[in-house]
Amino acid sequence: xxxxxxxxxxxxxxxxxFWQASSEGEKTGxxxxxxxxxxxxxxxxxxxxxxxxxxxxxxxxxxxxxxxSDTTKSERKFWNNNxxxxxxLGFTDLMVAPVKQLHSDKFLxxxxxxxxxxxxxxxxIVFVPGHLDEYYIDENRLIINFFKIMVDIFDNEKITIAxxxxxxxxxxxxxxxxxx
Numbered sequence: 001x002x003x004x005x006x007x008x009x010x011x012x013x014x015x016x017x018f019w020q021a022s023s024e025g026e027k028t029g030x031x032x033x034x035x036x037x038x039x040x041x042x043x044x045x046x047x048x049x050x051x052x053x054x055x056x057x058x059x060x061x062x063x064x065x066x067x068x069s070d071t072t073k074s075e076r077k078f079w080n081n082n083x084x085x086x087x088x089l090g091f092t093d094l095m096v097a098p099v100k101q102l103h104s105d106k107f108l109x110x111x112x113x114x115x116x117x118x119x120x121x122x123x124x125i126v127f128v129p130g131h132l133d134e135y136y137i138d139e140n141r142l143i144i145n146f147f148k149i150m151v152d153i154f155d156n157e158k159i160t161i162a163x164x165x166x167x168x169x170x171x172x173x174x175x176x177x178x179x180x
Contacts, residue, residue, distance in 0.1 A: 001118055002111045005104040005174075008126040011039050012146055015085070015129055016096065018059065023086040028063040044143045045130050050074035058082065077131040081147045094151040098159045098166060099127050110171050116178040123177065125170065134162055137177045142170070 014036045021028050036042070037056040046052060049072045058079045061068050068079060085092045104125050111117060120140035130145030137143070144161065152158035161169040 001121070002108055002123055003121045005107050005111065005123045005125065007099065007102050007104045008041065008124055009099060011036065011041055011129060012096065012099065012127050014039065015082075016092075018063070019082070019085045019092060020089060022063050023089060025065075028059075030060060033059045033063060041126050041128055041143070044126070044128050044136050044138070045078075045145075047074065047132075050078065050131060054078075062086075074131050078129070081129065081131060084147075091151070091153070094156055095146070095149045098151075099146070099149070102166075102170075104170075106167075107171055107174055111174055111178065114175060114178050119178055123174065125174075135173055137173070137180055140177070142173050142177050144170070144173070 018028050018032070018036065033056055037052045037059065042052065042055065045055070054072070054075050055078065058068065058075055059082065060066075062079065062082055068075065071079070102125070111123065122140060124141045126141055126143045127146045128143055130147060133145060134148050135142065135144050148161050149166065150160045152160075159166040164172070
């Protein structure tokens with residue numbers, strides 16, 4: 001039986017500072033950028049063409065207001081997503097608010113009704129700044145691409161991921177996690 005479901009926003013919290021500072025024209029130090037790019041959960045967004053070094057390079061170019069040349073599709077997507085967050089920090093706050101307020105233990109009832117409820121005692125929902133994939137499952141961890149969260153600008157309470165209400169989406173993916 002699952003005993004807890006925890007939400008992990010470590011990377012998003014770190015990027016909030018980066019987006020705020022960069023949008024105000026402040027340079028973020030290379031040490032800070034490297035620390036974000038090297039965070040353990042960033043491994044979920046890395047692949048053969050987008051590595052820790054590419055993430056560092058993209059974030060550094062944003063902070064330094066430099067253009068990137070010879071980029072991959074993944075680097076361009078990561079750059080675009082981060083620039084999008086800086087365009088309107090009010091909208092970014094609307095995206096961050098539901099994940100900060102997510103009471104992930106509310107999914108325990110659904111998880112503990114599943115036939116595989118004994119698979120994991122602890123489950124973690126991790127939000128990462130993805131560039132391509134919508135979500136990943138890694139054992140007891142559901143990793144969700146933060147940039148896939150959509151907030152209706154006319155109804156801030158309407159939060160979706162992939163066109164589904166956020167809670168329904170998370171519930172569906174947690175069931176998938178139990179079935180893998």
